[in-house]
Amino acid sequence: MMNLVTIDTGTTNTRVMLWQNGKKIAKVARPVGVKSTSITGSKDTLHQTIKSAIDELLKTAQVELNSDVKFIASGMITSNLGLAEIPHQSAPVSMSDVAANMERILIPEVCSQPIWFVPGVKNKVRTITSENIDQMDVMRGEEVEAFGALTQLQAKKPFILVLPGSHTKFIKIDEDGKIAGSITSMAGELISLLTKDSILSDSLEHNFSDELDIKALTLGAENCAKKGLGRAAFTVRLLDLYTNYTRNQMANYLLGVVLQNDVAAIKTTQAFDINVDDTFVVIGKPALRDALQVLLNNDDYFTGNILTIDVPELASVGIMAIAKMRNII
Structure with a gap:
C-alpha cells in the first residue's frame, strides 16, 4: 500500500496529512509556520515542529517510517524561510512544468526519508521596476491548489x-x-x-x-x-x-x-x-x-459566470495530481 505524506506549511500554520490510495487517513496541524524563522532567524523551531508532526501522524496511523512512505511539501516551506528554497517557475506554467521541477532533498533534522518540494510560480516580467511592479506577483502553495482545482472543475x-x-x-x-x-x-x-x-x-x-x-x-x-x-x-x-x-x-x-x-x-x-x-x-x-x-x-x-465550488483538502488534491505526473505515487 502506497503511503503519501503531504506537508503544507504557510506563514503561521503547518498541516501534515497521511494518504493511502487517495484517501485521507490522518491529519496533524501545528500553529507554526515560516513566521517563526523570520522572527528568530533560526529554522530550529520549524524543523522541530514538522518533525514532531510527522512522528505523531505516523504513530497515530500505525505506519512505519521507511522508504515506502513518500513525502511531498508545498507552500512557504519552499521559500528561503522554509526547509529548502526552491526557485519559482515563471508563468505560463503547466502542471507538468511544476512536476518536472520538483526537488528531492534529505533533511535529517526533520525526516530520515527525502522530501519532494514543489516549486512556486511567479509572473513573468522581463525587467522589474518601481513603475511596473504591479505586474509582478508570486505564489507558493496556491499553485498546487490551482492544479488541484483543475482536476475537479468542468469550467x-x-x-x-x-x-x-x-x-x-x-x-x-x-x-x-x-x-x-x-x-x-x-x-x-x-x-x-x-x-x-x-x-x-x-x-x-x-x-x-x-x-x-x-x-x-x-x-x-x-x-x-x-x-x-x-x-x-x-x-x-x-x-x-x-x-x-x-x-x-x-x-x-x-x-x-x-x-x-x-x-x-x-x-x-x-x-x-x-x-x-x-x-x-x-x-x-x-x-x-x-x-x-x-x-x-x-x-x-x-x-x-461567477461560480463557487467546495474542494476539501484542495492543496493535497493538487499535490497528489502532481506526484502522479512525476511518477512518485
Whole structure:
C-alpha cells in the first residue's frame, strides 16, 4: 500500500496529512509556520515542529517510517524561510512544468526519508521596476491548489480562479490549463486587523460575520468605491453609534468595504489579460467565497459566470495530481 505524506506549511500554520490510495487517513496541524524563522532567524523551531508532526501522524496511523512512505511539501516551506528554497517557475506554467521541477532533498533534522518540494510560480516580467511592479506577483502553495482545482472543475478555459484567504489570490488559467499569472491582495489580513485590533474592534466585538447579509455587504462595497477604504471602514463605528445595525450587519459591511478593493484590483490589473466575459471560479471558506461571488455578480463590468465550488483538502488534491505526473505515487 502506497503511503503519501503531504506537508503544507504557510506563514503561521503547518498541516501534515497521511494518504493511502487517495484517501485521507490522518491529519496533524501545528500553529507554526515560516513566521517563526523570520522572527528568530533560526529554522530550529520549524524543523522541530514538522518533525514532531510527522512522528505523531505516523504513530497515530500505525505506519512505519521507511522508504515506502513518500513525502511531498508545498507552500512557504519552499521559500528561503522554509526547509529548502526552491526557485519559482515563471508563468505560463503547466502542471507538468511544476512536476518536472520538483526537488528531492534529505533533511535529517526533520525526516530520515527525502522530501519532494514543489516549486512556486511567479509572473513573468522581463525587467522589474518601481513603475511596473504591479505586474509582478508570486505564489507558493496556491499553485498546487490551482492544479488541484483543475482536476475537479468542468469550467471552460480560460477562467479566473479565486482563492480567498489571509492573502487572496486571483489566478488566470489560460486556454491550455496553464497558470498564466496572478495577483495577490491582503484582504483577509486587513479584515482580521480591522476586526480584532482597531478602533472598530469594540463595535464588532472582535468577531467576523456569522452569516451573509447581502444588503450590508453591498452597502459597504458601494461606500468604499465612492469614498475609499479608510473612510468607508471608519463608518462601521458610525453605524454602531447612530443606527440600529447589528454586529453581524456591521461585520458584513466591513467585509464589503475590504473586498471591494479586490474587485477594483482585478478589473484594473496589468499582471495578466482579463476579459469582461471571463468565468470566475471562487474556492474557499464560505464567508469570503460567497461574499466575493455577490460582489463580482453585482459589478456590471463582469459578464461571465461567477461560480463557487467546495474542494476539501484542495492543496493535497493538487499535490497528489502532481506526484502522479512525476511518477512518485
